[in-house]
Amino acid sequence: ILNVEQSPQSLHVQEGDSTNFTCSFPSSNFYALHWYRWETAKSPEALFVMTLNGDEKKKGRISATLNTKEGYSYLYIKGSQPEDSATYLCASWDTGNQFYFGTGTSLTVIP
């Protein structure tokens, strides 16, 4: 079983603050790492899919990095806005063809 863990579990930041979350996964058997954004009462929406060590992806104010050798990925949000409030999920495919989600980081941006 691939243990995908996310930290912190929840986070409250002021509007305009920058923040980051961590996703950790076993570095052996790694295949691909996904990040999703999940707003309340909606369905998860994809942010990034990353596969190569050192990958960096960016979408607007959100970016992510990947370290497959040590088994972690960081998600960064620059200048948080209230509309960034959501749960951020990471998930990983392993070489055993299994896909595991972490339990997410809940972000609340206070106006």
Place this chain on the structure above:
Amino acid sequence: NAGVTQTPKFRVLKTGQSMTLLCAQDMNHEYMYWYRQDPGMGLRLIHYSVGEGTTAKGEVPDGYNVSRLKKQNFLLGLESAAPSQTSVYFCASSYGVYNEQFFGPGTRLTVL
């Protein structure tokens, strides 16, 4: 372009009853997935399919069966529902493992 749709949106079953959840996608995706979402547990993969006529077990497959007779449809069956299967079920699809998954709106199932 409807994306990923799920039928029904809500359902209440009695213990022992059976039902089928339907997932449909119009994006010509090869991969389709069924997840369950429970408080404190996050999303857990039940079964998935890598193409028409194929299925594979996920993390929590027990008590569920699936079929992918057509590329655009993925069915999740509960043969004898149990209260432990009360959950929100999400379907998703993607081109492959390196591609983002697109999620349906979810089905809330309650088993009494």
